[in-house]
Amino acid sequence: MTNINVLPAAPPSETPPAPAAMTVEAAQVRRSEMLADKAIGKKLMEGDAALRAEMSTLNKVIAGADDTAGRLVNAMAGTPAAGIEHLNEENPLTTSELYQAVKGLRETGLTDAVIKDVVLGTPISREQHDAFEVFKKRCLSDREWVKRFRSGDMDARRDFNLFSAGVIAPVAEAK
16 A cells, blocks of 8 residues: 655745855955946845845855955955954954055055965965065165165065065975
């Protein structure tokens, strides 16, 4: 004998399925797209529930970046912090402070990859560290370089930022 159990159909869920994990970068891109689209903006202003829920989720993902890496992503993208940022030893800078640092380092010619490594404390090899020390000594012992640096020369400032970043970077342990 076959046992058939017939249950009524479950009511449709009012809660949308949980979104797949989203990066801060992806959330920022999607939010920018939504804000740039006039039709979506109009629907948001009219209270479209699905769009408002999506925007809320995006804002939560972006605001959840309350660590140095997340703040750096926001700072590099020029996205202001959403809400309160908690400062501590691991996360001593606000997004606004990081933005100003990124802006200044970019102005001296450092690439975003170098800036990211500096801010996040990416370890470098002993050879790289020693090369930065040599570069630093060469610059600081060159009177013309020092004169250019003191006068605000951008190339000298870039050199200074590079050797400073290299000298303070943690050194990876040899394997």
